Amino acid sequence: MSAVDIEQPAQQSVQQSAPTASxxxxxxxxxxxxAGTYRAFAMLGWTELIYNHITVRIPGPGTHFLINPFGLHYTEVNASNLVKIDVDANVIGSSAYPVNPAGFVVHAAIHRAIPDAHCVMHTHTTAGLAVACSQAGLENTNFYSAQLHDMVAYHDFEGVTVRADEGARIVADLGDKRVMILRNHGLLSIGSTIAEAFVRLWTLNRACEVQLATAALGTARAIPDDIAARSTRDALQFNPRHGAGADVLQALLRQVDRIDPSYRE
Known part of the structure; x- marks a missing residue:
C-alpha cells in the first residue's frame, strides 16, 4: 500500500449495545x-514497514474488528493500542491512532461475505510476492505445497486495493478456499481463529520459500496429484482435532514473551 492511498478519518464514536463483562x-x-501475533510476524520477518494487516472479529454485540494502528511497526503493536473498527473501518469508541481504510478493503469484503472468516491475514513477503508474480503460481513440488492440494485460490492483480468494488471479485475468486495468492501482490489467509489463519498462511509462505530456493537449482521435481491429495488429508496442523494451529501459535507467542512481553500492555 502506498502512502498516497492513505485516508485518515476523523476519530468518532459509534453507538452500540453495552458489552457484557464476558x-x-x-x-x-x-x-x-x-498483538502477540503481530510481534510474531515481526519476529518471522513478515513485515512491510507500517503496511499490511491482520484483522480479527471481536465476539459480542455489533460486527466489530481489531486492526493495527496505522503508522506503527508491528513491533510497536500492543493489546491496548489495537484499534476497534466496524466493517466500514469506522473507529468504535476512540483511538489515539488512525486506521488505514485503504488497507481494509480486502479484509472488509471477506469479513462481510464469509461467516467463519473471523481472522484475515495479508502479507507481502519476498517469497510470497515472488510466487505471486510468477506465471505458474504455486507449484506442487515440495513438502509444504503438497499439504495445500486444491486449497489455494488466485485473484488477478487490479492495482492498489483501494476500490471497494474489487472486494466482491476477491470473494468470488476465493470461493470455498481459505488461502489465496493475490497475483503480483502477495498472500492471504482466513480462519475461524487467529491460529487457524496463521498456520494456513505459514504453510503457504513456507511452500513459496522452498519453491523460490528450488528455482535456483533448475527444474523442480513435481509431486503427483494423488500423493499431494493424500498429504493434504494427512496434514494434522489444519485439523481442529489437533488444535488447528493453536499449538504452533502458542509456541511462537512464548518466544515473543521471552523477547519482549510488552505486547500484553
Whole structure:
C-alpha cells in the first residue's frame, strides 16, 4: 500500500449495545493474542514497514474488528493500542491512532461475505510476492505445497486495493478456499481463529520459500496429484482435532514473551 492511498478519518464514536463483562474479557484475551501475533510476524520477518494487516472479529454485540494502528511497526503493536473498527473501518469508541481504510478493503469484503472468516491475514513477503508474480503460481513440488492440494485460490492483480468494488471479485475468486495468492501482490489467509489463519498462511509462505530456493537449482521435481491429495488429508496442523494451529501459535507467542512481553500492555 502506498502512502498516497492513505485516508485518515476523523476519530468518532459509534453507538452500540453495552458489552457484557464476558464480552469485555473475551475482547481483552483476543487483543493480547492478536498483538502477540503481530510481534510474531515481526519476529518471522513478515513485515512491510507500517503496511499490511491482520484483522480479527471481536465476539459480542455489533460486527466489530481489531486492526493495527496505522503508522506503527508491528513491533510497536500492543493489546491496548489495537484499534476497534466496524466493517466500514469506522473507529468504535476512540483511538489515539488512525486506521488505514485503504488497507481494509480486502479484509472488509471477506469479513462481510464469509461467516467463519473471523481472522484475515495479508502479507507481502519476498517469497510470497515472488510466487505471486510468477506465471505458474504455486507449484506442487515440495513438502509444504503438497499439504495445500486444491486449497489455494488466485485473484488477478487490479492495482492498489483501494476500490471497494474489487472486494466482491476477491470473494468470488476465493470461493470455498481459505488461502489465496493475490497475483503480483502477495498472500492471504482466513480462519475461524487467529491460529487457524496463521498456520494456513505459514504453510503457504513456507511452500513459496522452498519453491523460490528450488528455482535456483533448475527444474523442480513435481509431486503427483494423488500423493499431494493424500498429504493434504494427512496434514494434522489444519485439523481442529489437533488444535488447528493453536499449538504452533502458542509456541511462537512464548518466544515473543521471552523477547519482549510488552505486547500484553
Amino acid at each position: 464480552h469485555e474479557s473475551a475482547e481483552r484475551a483476543l487483543r493480547i493474542e492478536l
